[in-house]
Amino acid sequence: AQSVSQHNHHVILSEAASLELGCNYSYGGTVNLFWYVQYPGQHLQLLLKYFSGDPLVKGIKGFEAEFIKSKFSFNLRKPSVQWSDTAEYFCAVSPSGSARQLTFGSGTQLTVLP
């Protein structure tokens, strides 16, 4: 079975700082990778996804993530965060060719100070 680790539970940054959230997964086969965001009191929304091709994927709101297969990692980045990026971020993995069951990490709470 696959698993996902998000090592940072809570990250606090000032506006305009750069962001990198770590995500590592454990699975022996080919995977699809996702980052979801959950704004306070809201549901999860898809930020970006990787399934094949260019390992650097760009998502909404200026976010990007890089898939490094050798490190089983899919870290999320943003060059300059805004106060409105305050939210919880979840990394998720799905084995390719499965019934699309996602395994989520425990989430990282990002607080951006104005």
Added chain:
Amino acid sequence: DARVTQTPRHKVTEMGQEVTMRCQPILGHNTVFWYRQTMMQGLELLAYFRNRAPLDDSGMPKDRFSAEMPDATLATLKIQPSEPRDSAVYFCASGFDTGTGEQYFGPGTRLTVT
């Protein structure tokens, strides 16, 4: 703009009462997932369906929880009898079992059992 809908959005009930939560997946999606989110446990997968057939409900307490899809436009999650430890936000998500496999989440049902 197709969305997953869930009803009710909020439910407060007394211990021992039956609770039914409903989800309308995005039209055409053939996978449906139920998740529970709590501060302590994070996001847990309770059950999921493909083409209305239950594929895995191992995350669900079988003695009190049940999940069904009476038709392609309705998924239900029932708790009977409810207990205070069931207090959580319950999310429904839908998607396709082909392609990249991302899931689209509903707004959730916030359940409080007193």
